[in-house]
Amino acid sequence: MTSTLIENAMIVTQNSLREIIRGNILIENDRISYIGNEKKEADTVLSGKNKIAMPGMINTHSHAAMGHFKGLLDDMSLEGFLEKTFKLDSERSEEGIYNSSRLSMLEMVDSGITSFVDLYYSEDMVANAAREIGIRSFLSWVTLDEEFTTQKGSPIKNAENFINSNKNDPLITPSIGVQGIYVSSDENYRKALDVSDRHGTILHTHLAETRKEVYDFVKKSGGKRPIEHLSEIGMLNERLLAAHCVWATLREVKLLAKGKAKVSWNAVSNSKLGVGGIAPVPEMLENGLTVTLGTDSNGSNNSLNPFESMKYAALSVKNERWDASKITAQTVLDMATINGAMALGRGDLGSIETGKKADLILLDSSRPNLVPTTEVNAVSNIVYSANTSNVDTVIINGRVLKHNGILSYEKMEEVRESRFN
Numbered sequence: 001m002t003s004t005l006i007e008n009a010m011i012v013t014q015n016s017l018r019e020i021i022r023g024n025i026l027i028e029n030d031r032i033s034y035i036g037n038e039k040k041e042a043d044t045v046l047s048g049k050n051k052i053a054m055p056g057m058i059n060t061h062s063h064a065a066m067g068h069f070k071g072l073l074d075d076m077s078l079e080g081f082l083e084k085t086f087k088l089d090s091e092r093s094e095e096g097i098y099n100s101s102r103l104s105m106l107e108m109v110d111s112g113i114t115s116f117v118d119l120y121y122s123e124d125m126v127a128n129a130a131r132e133i134g135i136r137s138f139l140s141w142v143t144l145d146e147e148f149t150t151q152k153g154s155p156i157k158n159a160e161n162f163i164n165s166n167k168n169d170p171l172i173t174p175s176i177g178v179q180g181i182y183v184s185s186d187e188n189y190r191k192a193l194d195v196s197d198r199h200g201t202i203l204h205t206h207l208a209e210t211r212k213e214v215y216d217f218v219k220k221s222g223g224k225r226p227i228e229h230l231s232e233i234g235m236l237n238e239r240l241l242a243a244h245c246v247w248a249t250l251r252e253v254k255l256l257a258k259g260k261a262k263v264s265w266n267a268v269s270n271s272k273l274g275v276g277g278i279a280p281v282p283e284m285l286e287n288g289l290t291v292t293l294g295t296d297s298n299g300s301n302n303s304l305n306p307f308e309s310m311k312y313a314a315l316s317v318k319n320e321r322w323d324a325s326k327i328t329a330q331t332v333l334d335m336a337t338i339n340g341a342m343a344l345g346r347g348d349l350g351s352i353e354t355g356k357k358a359d360l361i362l363l364d365s366s367r368p369n370l371v372p373t374t375e376v377n378a379v380s381n382i383v384y385s386a387n388t389s390n391v392d393t394v395i396i397n398g399r400v401l402k403h404n405g406i407l408s409y410e411k412m413e414e415v416r417e418s419r420f421n
């Protein structure tokens with residue numbers, strides 16, 4: 001057994017009472033086994049002095065394999081972006097996917113993300129990278145109509161094979177995805193739903209991201225909007241993780257809520273792509289939807305930074321609604337942590353509590369940008385003042401992947417030297 005003790009930290013627990021307490025955290029193997037003020041013995045002792053301990057963040061929408069797309073797809077509309085992405089995708093090698101994935105995962109760990117949800121093809125290569133880095137991964141093999149895909153063979157079969165060959169991995173949870181209504185027929189959605197039902201996995205999809213996507217679909221379907229349509233064909237269930245949902249009407253928000261679908265809000269990526277407007281998040285929350293946060297990829301966001309995501313998400317709603325009270329720091333922190341765990345059906349993640357998986361981070365609150373931090377302003381400071389340079393320590397599944405601000409990964413140089421391919 002391995003054990004790690006974090007001594008005397010300020011713990012932003014994110015438990016059901018949202019308690020902030022001062023004390024010690026004992027980690028034994030992959031779990032948190034004790035929180036309190038007793039002195040405990042451990043193999044490794046980390047000082048919690050001037051540190052905020054908080055659950056690691058859960059990034060619910062990304063494409064890790066696009067790590068090397070950084071700066072190649074900027075300043076163009078989503079349609080132009082997708083066209084260029086599909087072209088670049090078709091020229092890729094498995095080695096390129098593996099290296100880009102390692103790069104994105106290292107950026108995520110470095111930034112305080114301990115779990116991420118991915119949507120891409122060749123998830124077997126992404127899984128290899130995730131095993132090597134040690135990040136907790138929820139990998140959705142994307143499906144789309146065969147006429148649009150660059151995948152070899154049937155995307156649905158590829159996804160199911162991927163699920164079958166990656167079950168029971170402690171850090172990797174395989175699932176299926178659907179690219180989006182613009183390249184996926186009803187048949188594709190239904191087959192993907194069938195796979196997700198039979199294996200009990202999430203179904204991860206892009207949905208209602210741009211006005212063009214919605215209007216094109218309305219035209220094609222004779223007046224139906226994408227979320228209405230997915231509701232009619234029975235796709236909205238509690239295992240559906242829908243990324244974006246920017247262009248959703250109140251009726252569609254209610255449909256998503258009724259189906260208990262989960263939303264991944266990608267505020268930074270949406271604004272950078274200029275999708276127009278801000279997702280109707282206040283209405284989603286009022287209707288009881290579980291809203292989580294995603295960075296999207298380095299292609300559309302350029303940084304996998306959960307602090308930027310939280311701050312921008314909050315600011316965008318406040319500004320759009322002319323109301324600074326429309327969304328709180330606590331609500332946004334919930335989205336980045338415990339809501340992500342709920343969306344994935346993982347009650348053992350998302351908060352610092354005894355018995356939960358040891359996925360947590362320490363922020364250095366002695367740096368000027370976090371002074372002063374007390375129990376009163378800790379949550380505000382995490383959302384509005386912190387940045388990735390405050391991420392001192394990252395622990396995933398009980399393993400320390402970053403400490404004193406330095407990643408422990410040994411092949412960083414190899415990843416740094418890798419190029420887009």
Ligand SMILES: [Zn+2]
Nearest residue numbers: 206243296297
């Ligand atoms: Zn995406």
